[in-house]
Amino acid sequence: MNTLAISAQGLRKSYGDKTVLDGVDLAVPEGTIFALLGPNGAGKTTAVKILSTLVSAGPDSGPIRVGGHDLATHPQAVRRSIGVTGQFSAVDGLITGEENMLLMADLHHLSKREGRRVAAELLERFDLTEAAGKPASTYSGGMKRRLDIAMTLVGDPRIIFLDEPTTGLDPRSRHTMWQIIRELVTGGVTVFLTTQYLEEADELADRIAVLHGGKIAAEGTAEELKRLVPGGHVRLRFTDPDAYRGAASALTEAARDDEGLVLQQPSDGSQRALRELLDRLQTAGVEADELTVHTPDLDDVFFALTSTVPSQSASPSKEALR
Numbered sequence: 001m002n003t004l005a006i007s008a009q010g011l012r013k014s015y016g017d018k019t020v021l022d023g024v025d026l027a028v029p030e031g032t033i034f035a036l037l038g039p040n041g042a043g044k045t046t047a048v049k050i051l052s053t054l055v056s057a058g059p060d061s062g063p064i065r066v067g068g069h070d071l072a073t074h075p076q077a078v079r080r081s082i083g084v085t086g087q088f089s090a091v092d093g094l095i096t097g098e099e100n101m102l103l104m105a106d107l108h109h110l111s112k113r114e115g116r117r118v119a120a121e122l123l124e125r126f127d128l129t130e131a132a133g134k135p136a137s138t139y140s141g142g143m144k145r146r147l148d149i150a151m152t153l154v155g156d157p158r159i160i161f162l163d164e165p166t167t168g169l170d171p172r173s174r175h176t177m178w179q180i181i182r183e184l185v186t187g188g189v190t191v192f193l194t195t196q197y198l199e200e201a202d203e204l205a206d207r208i209a210v211l212h213g214g215k216i217a218a219e220g221t222a223e224e225l226k227r228l229v230p231g232g233h234v235r236l237r238f239t240d241p242d243a244y245r246g247a248a249s250a251l252t253e254a255a256r257d258d259e260g261l262v263l264q265q266p267s268d269g270s271q272r273a274l275r276e277l278l279d280r281l282q283t284a285g286v287e288a289d290e291l292t293v294h295t296p297d298l299d300d301v302f303f304a305l306t307s308t309v310p311s312q313s314a315s316p317s318k319e320a321l322r
């Protein structure tokens with residue numbers, strides 16, 4: 001069954017007269033990775049803080065459910081089912097990695113022996129056993145993030161919020177973190193992550209929502225989002241100049257590279273569009289030597305969506321995804 005781990009309708013939040021979230025709907029199925037994508041100041045952290053009970057939602061918000069609990073009436077139950085890491089890290093630099101873990105185990109009322117067992121197991125899993133006896137302040141950025149996630153897992157949460165989990169990390173640490181996040185989901189955990197990195201959302205997320213102007217400007221899988229913006233094309237390369245000319249006269253809207261014998265036909269890359277293209281080539285009696293489909297990347301989507309005023313009708317909406 002497709003049970004929702006997180007759901008919110010008409011999520012609103014204002015600070016003074018500044019509207020940060022202006023009616024956000026969220027639906028995150030259990031055991032999936034959901035990415036909330038947005039530029040600086042879009043309201044990503046605010047959304048995470050509300051969903052994790054750290055700040056209250058605006059009074060005119062719709063219902064919010066997290067981990068099967070109503071957030072307004074059962075915030076304690078929500079807190080028990082979630083873990084939060086990110087910009088507001090829980091790591092204490094003055095004590096060792098192991099002490100940080102044991103402190104967490106105490107907070108979760110684990111017995112001394114159980115606490116030590118869980119701490120050792122998680123330190124091992126996150127490759128921190130060697131550094132466990134050193135003060136956390138001496139850890140690299142990547143190690144601190146790993147310790148932060150390890151600490152979150154002490155309570156065995158079913159839902160984890162990761163607020164910009166790889167901001168500031170070098171490429172290797174970023175890949176390690178991605179691997180960790182994927183493993184969490186394999187274990188059945190639901191991950192709600194915020195990120196400014198399109199590549200990260202593309203790599204990890206089952207579904208992505210783009211937050212802009214306090215609203216979800218678009219939501220879908222990475223592939224669905226990419227289909228929302230123009231920029232996709234099919235590239236056809238020929239070695240026979242006659243075949244190239246034949247194709248060029250059949251595909252009048254294609255951009256030509258007469259020297260390289262290459263045509264670029266605008267296309268959304270869908271099966272239907274490809275079939276139509278192949279039919280036209282067949283009718284013209286030509287065959288390309290190489291045919292590659294280029295879909296726009298998330299960068300194209302992101303800039304197309306966030307460079308417009310969200311209320312303008314030109315901005316693709318969630319409905320455009322069916």
Ligand SMILES: Nc1ncnc2c1ncn2[C@@H]1O[C@H](COP(=O)(O)OP(=O)(O)OP(=O)(O)O)[C@@H](O)[C@H]1O
Binds near residue numbers: 015020040041043047
């Ligand atoms: N406690 C607060 N009081 C007043 N304004 C706030 C408060 N918290 C956040 N804001 C404002 O709300 C807006 C959204 O902030 P938020 O931190 O949610 O954005 P974000 O998308 O997480 O950005 P970033 O990527 O920079 O962290 C910002 O304009 C911020 O100044």
